[in-house]
Amino acid sequence: xxxxxxxxxxxxxxxxxxxxxxxxxxxxxxxxxxxxxxxxxxxxxxxxxxxxxxxxxxxxxxxxxxxxxxxxxxxxxxxxxxxxxxxxxxxx
Amino acid sequence: xxxxxxxxxxxxxxxxxxxxxxxxxxxxxxxxxxxxxxxxxxxxxxxxxxxxxxxxxxxxxxxxxxxxxxxxxxxxxxxxxxxxxxxxxxxxxxxxxxxxxxxxxxxxxxxxxxxxxxxxxxxxxxxxxxxxxxxxxxxxxxxxxxxxxxxxxxxxxxxxxxxxxxxxxxxxxxxxxxxxxxxxxxxxxxxxxxxxxxxxxxxxxxxxxxxxxxxxxxxxxxxxxxxxxxxxxxxxxxxxxxxxxxxxxxxxxxxxxxxxxxxxxxxxxxxxxxxxx
Numbered sequence: 260x261x262x263x264x265x266x267x268x269x270x271x272x273x274x275x276x277x278x279x280x281x282x283x284x285x286x287x288x289x290x291x292x293x294x295x296x297x298x299x300x301x302x303x304x305x306x307x308x309x310x311x312x313x314x315x316x317x318x319x320x321x322x323x324x325x326x327x328x329x330x331x332x333x334x335x336x337x338x339x340x341x342x343x344x345x346x347x348x349x350x351x
Numbered sequence: 352x353x354x355x356x357x358x359x360x361x362x363x364x365x366x367x368x369x370x371x372x373x374x375x376x377x378x379x380x381x382x383x384x385x386x387x388x389x390x391x392x393x394x395x396x397x398x399x400x401x402x403x404x405x406x407x408x409x410x411x412x413x414x415x416x417x418x419x420x421x422x423x424x425x426x427x428x429x430x431x432x433x434x435x436x437x438x439x440x441x442x443x444x445x446x447x448x449x450x451x452x453x454x455x456x457x458x459x460x461x462x463x464x465x466x467x468x469x470x471x472x473x474x475x476x477x478x479x480x481x482x483x484x485x486x487x488x489x490x491x492x493x494x495x496x497x498x499x500x501x502x503x504x505x506x507x508x509x510x511x512x513x514x515x516x517x518x519x520x521x522x523x524x525x526x527x528x529x530x531x532x533x534x535x536x537x538x539x540x541x542x543x544x545x546x547x548x549x550x551x552x553x554x555x556x557x558x559x560x561x562x563x564x565x566x567x568x569x570x571x572x573x574x575x576x577x578x579x580x581x582x583x584x585x586x587x588x589x590x591x592x593x594x595x596x597x598x599x600x601x602x603x604x605x606x607x608x609x610x611x612x613x614x615x616x617x618x619x620x621x622x623x624x625x626x627x628x
Contacts, residue, residue, distance in 0.1 A: 326542075
């Protein structure tokens, strides 16, 4: 079964209460749907908007490569894949 | 010796070279490290060495200046810096410090993009001066970097970065530094740039505000070609401003990561920063 290790960085890590979790899914769309379900409505708020989509302020790194959310959704997932969410915060 | 190849008989001491080529020199740098005039008597110069002789306070000839400026570099570093092209997206607190640091180490070309002008509230953290208020930041920064190192080529772009112009502006860079302020613009920049240039490293920043401990700021590798500098939690927001020291710490983390990448250092080399999940 396809599954990905999803990693969360600060401050998302604190909001979710853990640094990573294993999420099953055939492709990126399934992984995101299952991730939202596994997090539950309260914990998912930090990562997902009211429309159920990943909030646009996140960067997504799939297998060490920065990809857009739409590209990730269409990506096939293989066991051992990693998905990282990075939340850039204001200041520069 | 001062940017020229010279032949000497062996053995020759550093002091003998000084007496022969620049007897009034009072700063002697041998392979990147200063040597006292006393120790120079017993320092035998070996083949392939770099010797820099400086008369303190004297403005050198232009053809000597670059070598003298880089005299304290680790040997072999300068040429690789000189060949590098680094993009800097944003010329504010982070970008202006990154540009100055990279200019001082002799990066060959800096491609800097920012749409804004210098205004008084920038001066608490950005490398601009009162007389530059009102100038486009990229032009003011070009002036400042060239004052520090006239051998750097600066390509200023006074534009707001958009999904449509990022690839064109940064098409030639070896590394991109993200130095923007607004999170959504940071994400847009990194996503668009990475889509066009997936194997060009990006060094971004996140969490540089306030006066929280400096040591919270670190460099994390979060993807093969993506590095994040900052504490990843201290945002610029109401009640928490941006100030020179912490912004400068982060900017110099970014600049150092750029240098490490140019020199082929990766975190797997065990040189320190590493993954910080």
